[in-house]
Each structure stands twice: as C-alpha cells, then as structure tokens.
Amino acid sequence: MGLRDILTGRSQVKGPAPDRLFAITTAYITLESEHDVAPAGKAAIVFQALATSDFESTLKDMEEVVRATGGDSGTSVATQDDKYGYRWMILSNPQGAPSVEDLAVGINAVSSSIETAGYGERLLCAVFAFQDKAQASAKTGGAPIYFIYNYKRGYWYPFVPEAGGGEQRSTERELQLKAQMAGELPTEPELERWFPLWGIPI
Helix, strand or coil: CCHHHHHHCCCCCCCCCHHHHHHHHHHHHHHHHHHCEEEEEEEEEEEECCCCHHHHHHHHHHHHHHHHHCCCCCCEEEEEECCCCEEEEEEECCCCCCCHHHHHHHHHHHHHHHHHCCCHHHEEEEEEEEEEHHHCCCCCCCEEEEEEEECCCCEEEEECECCCCCCCECHHHHHHHHHHHCCCCCECCCHHHCCCCCCCCC
C-alpha cells in the first residue's frame, strides 16, 4: 500500500492536523545549524485534481493567493501533473534566498483553500526539499532530502532517495534524521507509513 492509496479509499486514516505543518518553520533551523541540512528553497503540495469547472476555479484562486502572499519575497508558483494523475503545486523561492517560512505560508494557503472549497479529502501531502550539505559535490549543492507532511495523518517523515537514480531509498539516513528531529517535528510513529514518493519534481 502506498501513500496514494489513502486517497483511493483503500486505507482508513485519521483526520488532518494542519497546525502541525508549521513545525517545519522552526525545525529547519536545527537541521541547518546542527545537522548541515539546508533548505533548498522549494516546496510542493500534492492533491487529487477534479476535472470540474468549480475545482479548476478553486485552483486558479489558490495560485492568485500564493502569488499574493509570496509577492514581497518573490516566491513563484507552478503546477504540473504526475503520471499517477496527481497535481503538484510547486512553490519556489528566488535563487539563493530560501525561506521555509514563506513556503509554509504558501502551502498552508493552498491547503486551506482546498479545504474551504470542500475538497479537503483530496489533499495528499506537502513536500519540503532540503540539501544534505555533508553530501555536497562540485556539481550539486547537496544530496536531496525531503520532509513529507501527510495531511491525513498529521505527521511528518523524512524521505531520502539514494544517489544515482532508480527507486532506492536510504532507510539508514531516514532513521538518523528521525532520531535527530524527534523533538522538533511530529513524526509518523509507524515506519510502514513512511511512504516513498518517487519522481518528486522539486
């Protein structure tokens, strides 16, 4: 069973706890200062879109809200669909000026709009991208690390793809991050619910 199965009715889950989303706005300080994991300046919210005029209108309104809330900081927004039929709304800070706070505000604005419009059950997760500076090279700013917020569970968990492509994950690194951030983020206690998201476009 995967994270996407939650939205197709194959798993019963708890209600969301949206206030927990903002835990990332303080946790990143510890990540960066103590563990050499820096924000990449990108985040995304993933949801199951509907081919209706009402839902598309909601999406357009959301994009306008995000552009308005991120106007001063220069945060941009783009959307794309993945091969599973899920919509990614991607928020990006200006190059060289990552702001986890601005990204969290934007992501929360989107999720709140979806819930207010009556489509809260279609929210999948939010994803915040980081770079592992300990794994930095001349070509990259650091190996990718993702922190995923599961709206249905109200918990975070780390997702670390192995270098070199393919669908392999570094479970050891994920567990290390869990231990390091246990006091900072409300982390999913059931490891089998640490669902991988392959092909993250941020």
